[in-house]
Amino acid sequence: MHGAATTAASAYKVFWPNALNLDILSQHDTKTNPLGQSFNYREEVRKLDVEALKADLRALMTTSQDWWPADWGSYVGMMARVSWHAAGSYRNTDGRGGNGTGNQRFAPLNSWPDNVNTDKGRRLLWPIKKKYGNKISWADLISYAGTIAYEVAGLKTFGFAFGREDIWHPEKDIYWGDEQQWLAPSDERYADVKDAKSLENPLAAVQMGLIYVNPEGVNGQSDPMATAAMMRETFARMGMDDEETVVLTAGGHTIGKCHGNGDASNLSADPENAAPEAQGMGWFNTKGRGIGRDTVVSGIEGAWTTHPTVWDNGFFEMLFKHEWTLTKSPAGATQWVPITINEDDKPVDVEDPSIRTIPMMTDADMALKVDPIYREISLRYMNDFTGFSETFARAWFKLTHRDMGPKSRYIGPDAPQEDMVWQDPVPAGNTGYDVAAVKAQIRASGLSDVDMINTAWDSARTYRGSDMRGGANGARIRLAPQKDWAANEPARLARILSVLEGIAAATGASVADVIVLAGNVGLENAIKAGGFNVAVPFAAGRGDATAEQTDAAAFDVLEPKHDGFRNYLGQFSEIVMPEEMLLDRAQLLGLTAVEMTVLVGGMRVLGTNFGGDKAGQFTERVGALTNDFFVTLTDMAYAWVPTGKNSYDIRERVSGQTKYTASRVDLVFGSNSILRSYAEVYAQDDNKEKFVQDFVAAWTKVMNADRFDLKA
Incomplete structure (x- = not known):
């Protein structure tokens, strides 16, 4: 059926x-959740034995499985890629994608061409998921596996926070583009493919089925400068600047390799189209071994560094100490290889250490060499390994935590305490003021009900459950850029805020609380005018963010x-x-x-x-x-x-x-x-x-959407 x-x-x-x-x-x-409506993941994950989990993940990294052998006996590259590709689907235009829900388990992401063989990585993680059960979500485990992979490779990571709750069926209604085929030409989502900024909103990836850019070049045609332009725009839509783009690209390619030693046409269907005996996995090679040195994934073949299981500065050294030329992989993919290279600089074969192989670079890697801004950053980090490591660790943390929302949602012993502006920090609010006295001053202010209701709504409507940004907490509606958004009617807003800010100063309440409370007062008046007497719930405790705590450019994407x-x-x-x-x-x-x-x-x-x-x-x-x-x-x-x-x-x-x-x-x-x-x-x-009661309940839900302190 x-x-x-x-x-x-x-x-x-x-x-x-x-x-x-x-x-x-x-x-x-909630009917799709097999754990039931009473299950609270945030309570369960607090019971997790994090040190035991770390030990199990570290053991996994170097325990090769016969059915899917580890390259060089290490899964660090694979697990970093699984985490990268889960987090890398995030886009700041609407906050959707990312690794916050475990959506990589479902179509379309589980079958994107760019996610080839991430299914094998998740299956390698299954024994650990089975062991810890409800105490760790797939979303957290996938994210954590990449972080531990880098630690095993030798990186001092910045930290990790648990708290991502799984979804239980595909997000089929997220718009990933309207192309009717995988890897359709970029022209279909750009107004002008030569203008990277003309990429269709809210998309971030350059083609259907990719996480970010095409590693072979624009539409598969090598042009590192054109690729650099697309990288800059795509990574910006992932919330990353040039510095972060460089270190994430270099750090992501410091460990692991690409796989293209075979004929890609021999691969079986993707997981969602695979036969029942595939058991939820896809892309098996139907001819030959199809594992180890004969694996086909992206179609590009080779490692980037001499020591692909070790965190070192080998990527930059390989990139800049050699001249490169275009060639084709055994699978037919376009890639760059060094014109000359010493034997000792070559990485060894993934199965036989007595064999040396040719390293490679993608168009995205070459972009770091030819783009002037990327080149300057890359050369600086080539000569500053400590700085590169520290910057990458922070960028990796941001990549894997960008859609988790504020730091208050972080759970676990390794969650960093530092406040970072991209987390949209909000100071703790006051709950000790007299709410009734504030409401009395609001009623005496002369503000109209509609002005108060609109201001509260405009403040709260910016919330995005996709990445838990925006909302009324912080009262950022009074700061740039929100105070100037056309949708907020700036002149009207300034007039109303001048009154509400005065009430906040006089009563000890935050401006954020007063804005919401004023909306409630206006609503209660409207309810009485309609013939009913229904109180609108209110929870004090919102704080007021400062301009220094607000990345104005990052908030532009929230403009209604x-x-x-x-x-x-x-x-x-x-x-x-x-x-x-x-x-x-x-x-x-x-x-x-x-x-x-x-x-x-x-x-x-x-x-x-x-x-x-x-x-x-x-x-x-x-x-x-x-x-x-x-x-x-x-x-x-x-x-x-x-x-x-x-x-x-x-x-x-x-x-x-x-x-x-x-x-x-x-x-x-x-x-x-x-x-x-x-x-x-x-x-x-x-x-x-009933209409009035239901309206009040829905209104209160919006006003409290970003009150994570009420949901812990």
Whole structure:
């Protein structure tokens, strides 16, 4: 029946290609978790015997398995690659990807061409996962294996933190590109392939199925300078600067090797397409040994350094002390090899140490030699091994922890105590002030309910559950760049903040708390105006970040280009519809489809639209929290008439007069069959109070989305 279900899903898109797919809002339903809803991974991982785990991982690194032999008797290269490729899928444009969920176990990542044979690495880790069970997630184990691999090789690492919780099914609704084939030409995701910055957002990798850049060059054609330009943009979208790009590339290639000693056409299907007897693995060689020296992975063949299992400065020395020429690997891949090289500088064969082999470089490696900025950094580190090691250790830590969120989420004895700006640090907040007194001052401030509600929403809506950045904690809405974002209506925001900051200073509360509390006050007023008396929960304790604790450039990617909750559409797109952008923001906020529905309906009647726009205000009682939006939406007394690409008139059928206006986001709650079923619930006469209760619960969820101290 699995095939039948798949066919049915495909047929749905064939018959209704424009149907809004809500699956992204339920992709991590708790029903899919075999550990049950009561399981708390963060409590379990605190019971982990970290020293015993380290010992087991170190033993694994040098215990070669017959079914998948270790190169030179060491798995350090393989385990570093498994971790690298899990973390390297992260992109800062929307915070998705990365190693924070163990998503490498599932399609599409488990079957990306760039992830060839990472399945073997995870299977080598399985005995350790089996032993420690629920006390360590796959996400943590995959990340930790790479860190321990570098330690075994000889690097002094910067530290490691546990706390990544596994997901239990594929994230099929993450946009990795719309190409219909693996490794389709880069031209399909660049407006101009010669302009690296024209890479389609939110993507970071240059081709479908790659982690970052093509090691053979742009579209497989060697051109190190062009590759350097793509590296700079791609690594920037991974949150890395030039210095980090150089050390991560060099450090990643200091240990291990590429595998291309064979015919890639002889490889079996990838894991997701493999036959049952493959047991979840793929890419087996159907002819010959296919292991050891005869392994085919990327198609490129060879090691980068003389001693590929040792952490040393061999990469830079090999790169700069030789001249290089283009050639083809046995698998037909383009790679660089030294024109001349001493026998002693060659790495030995992975199986027979009496045989010396030719080292190689990829186009990405050569980019470090020809790009002026990369070259300067590389030469500096070639002559400063200590500096290289320290910088790489920090960059590796950032790579493997970038999507974990703030340091407060770190668990384990080796978690570093240092605050780093990329962690978006927030000082501890005060909880000892008089909340009632603060609310009294807010009520006496003269601020309107809609101003207070909008400011609280704008502060909190930046949260991204993908990498746990943004949110109301820290009150960064008062700092650059957020205070100047168009979506935040800077002039209005400055006026409101000047009042709320004064209240914070007078009461000892943080500005972050006062912003949220003011939103709650405005909401409570609106609830009373609607005829109910419901308190809005509040938890004190947010802190106020400083400009020095804020990497302004790194926060640029959080700027809302759209916000369907406030009917804000910075730019209409013919490709991505406003209702699809609403789903994207709702998913990043961690909302369900029901929570999204109740929030949009409530925000409309509250009058919170961007710039005071009237679209979707289906009520005569603007400012009161009522279910009027849903009542009007489901009332057949009205006709819905398009007036533009994103505008509609709601006209009385009898008189023909325009009663209200609407956007696509408004009308999707009546046109989509699933969303309409929710809208009808909230339109019922007996669910008026339920609507208010559900709105308050969803509002509070957004306000507390980044309060990890409440979720520990």
